Amino acid sequence: MGSELTYRRHEPQTLSDSYSPKPNKPWLSVIRPIRYMLREQRLLFVLLGILLGAFFIAILPSSSHRQITYHDAYSVSQLAQIMNPPQPVYRPGFGSISSGGKVPLGLKRKGLRIVVTGGAGFVGSHLVDRLIARGDSVIVVDNFFTGNKDNVMHHFGNPRFELIRHDVVEPLLLEVDQIYHLACPASPVHYKYNPTNVVGTLNMLGLAKRVGARFLLTSTSEVYGDPLQHPQVETYWGNVNPIGVRSCYDEGKRTAETLAMDYHRGAGVEVRIARIFNTYGPRMCIDDGRVVSNFVAQALRKEPLTVYGDGKQTRSFQFVSDLVEGLMRLMEGEHVGPFNLGNPGEFTMLELAQVVQETIDPNAKIEFKPNTEDDPHKRKPDITKAKDLLGWEPKVALRKGLPMMVSDFRQRIFGDHKDSSSSA
Numbered sequence: 001m002g003s004e005l006t007y008r009r010h011e012p013q014t015l016s017d018s019y020s021p022k023p024n025k026p027w028l029s030v031i032r033p034i035r036y037m038l039r040e041q042r043l044l045f046v047l048l049g050i051l052l053g054a055f056f057i058a059i060l061p062s063s064s065h066r067q068i069t070y071h072d073a074y075s076v077s078q079l080a081q082i083m084n085p086p087q088p089v090y091r092p093g094f095g096s097i098s099s100g101g102k103v104p105l106g107l108k109r110k111g112l113r114i115v116v117t118g119g120a121g122f123v124g125s126h127l128v129d130r131l132i133a134r135g136d137s138v139i140v141v142d143n144f145f146t147g148n149k150d151n152v153m154h155h156f157g158n159p160r161f162e163l164i165r166h167d168v169v170e171p172l173l174l175e176v177d178q179i180y181h182l183a184c185p186a187s188p189v190h191y192k193y194n195p196t197n198v199v200g201t202l203n204m205l206g207l208a209k210r211v212g213a214r215f216l217l218t219s220t221s222e223v224y225g226d227p228l229q230h231p232q233v234e235t236y237w238g239n240v241n242p243i244g245v246r247s248c249y250d251e252g253k254r255t256a257e258t259l260a261m262d263y264h265r266g267a268g269v270e271v272r273i274a275r276i277f278n279t280y281g282p283r284m285c286i287d288d289g290r291v292v293s294n295f296v297a298q299a300l301r302k303e304p305l306t307v308y309g310d311g312k313q314t315r316s317f318q319f320v321s322d323l324v325e326g327l328m329r330l331m332e333g334e335h336v337g338p339f340n341l342g343n344p345g346e347f348t349m350l351e352l353a354q355v356v357q358e359t360i361d362p363n364a365k366i367e368f369k370p371n372t373e374d375d376p377h378k379r380k381p382d383i384t385k386a387k388d389l390l391g392w393e394p395k396v397a398l399r400k401g402l403p404m405m406v407s408d409f410r411q412r413i414f415g416d417h418k419d420s421s422s423s424a
């Protein structure tokens with residue numbers, strides 16, 4: 001039965017009982033012992049293979065160096081930096097972080113290489129002015145979402161100034177000593193459409209770690225939410241709605257602070273955290289929904305000043321030059337923070353409207369509208385910590401700073417260079 005099943009060619013099967021020895025094949029005598037060894041000593045051969053493999057792997061790295069591509073070499077150095085984060089070297093004589101005492105008289109401090117993300121924005125552009133004036137080389141990284149080239153155009157042509165159009169939600173590699181991270185839309189009308197805090201901060205912290213740069217985060221008083229403690233001290237943990245319309249900004253900045261501290265503790269990155277309170281001044285975005293810019297633009301256009309709610313909610317307003325001074329002191333100082341940077345002078349919205357009326361148009365009308373969601377009732381910084389540790393406090397009073405902003409707004413809205421008598 002079996003032979004019938006394997007019989008395929010319909011040829012007569014010759015079945016014979018007689019033994020006929022197979023023809024002698026000489027090569028079989030060589031193959032047979034090898035076959036036997038292969039069959040019976042399989043395990044031995046497997047082990048031999050593993051040993052040979054291990055041997056080649058062990059000797060390969062020295063010979064494969066020749067084939068390393070640029071990309072591989074970069075990854076290797078990255079790895080080395082991750083294992084051994086380099087300590088930033090600060091030039092002697094550079095503020096309080098100098099490592100070697102004062103620069104001898106007659107020798108100039110060498111400028112630092114500094115990246116300012118969001119440097120084409122309101123605060124960023126003023127910071128860039130100060131850094132360039134100090135002799136540093138500045139790279140502005142901005143996607144112009146709320147910023148404007150006009151704010152930094154006066155530095156075009158300066159070899160110590162560079163401008164890169166880049167969105168910080170994408171990684172970027174730059175060799176720098178310090179990173180001021182400001183990139184983030186700061187007004188409610190903008191940040192609702194472009195929350196960049198978390199990913200942008202993560203990328204910039206990654207850059208700081210890779211190149212050993214010092215990193216300053218511009219956080220905000222919004223981390224205190226609608227505060228239950230007044231004035232707000234840095235140790236207060238805040239009262240923030242995690243799912244409201246403003247949460248992308250408030251919680252985004254809180255997360256950014258967390259990331260900064262984690263990079264500081266876990267990867268040795270030198271971080272600095274500033275909690276900025278309401279700031280105003282020239283180059284602010286017109287019509288961006290922030291109260292000072294709103295009032296000033298409305299008064300100049302002879303429109304009624306919009307007050308949300310009953311106008312009794314309070315804010316503190318610091319002039320931009322005070323903030324920039326505070327940011328630079330924080331960056332150069334020894335302390336991580338967070339530090340409140342704001343002007344403790346507290347105004348209700350109605351009082352602010354009154355100052356704007358006095359400065360621009362005494363006949364400007366006030367129009368009340370329902371309050372926006374999650375609008376904090378009170379805001380006032382306690383700046384004791386910044387005073388004690390940074391030697392910083394604001395110098396410009398609202399009535400002195402506002403005319404400078406009015407003059408800039410007037411120029412941008414009407415394109416003229418005249419100041420009103422009240423703003424002079």
Ligand SMILES: NC(=O)c1ccc[n+]([C@@H]2O[C@H](COP(=O)([O-])OP(=O)(O)OC[C@H]3O[C@@H](n4cnc5c(N)ncnc54)[C@H](O)[C@@H]3O)[C@@H](O)[C@H]2O)c1
Nearest residue numbers: 118120121122123143144145146147167168183184186279
């Ligand atoms: N001005 C204030 O009152 C205030 C208060 C608290 C905190 N802050 C913080 O200070 C920083 C600067 O604020 P500002 O008032 O100058 O605001 P701004 O909107 O004028 O400046 C922000 C800048 O960041 C840029 N930007 C935004 N998203 C970006 C992205 N993804 N990639 C690259 N660039 C991007 C914008 O184009 C703009 O130039 C912000 O981080 C803000 O949260 C400001």
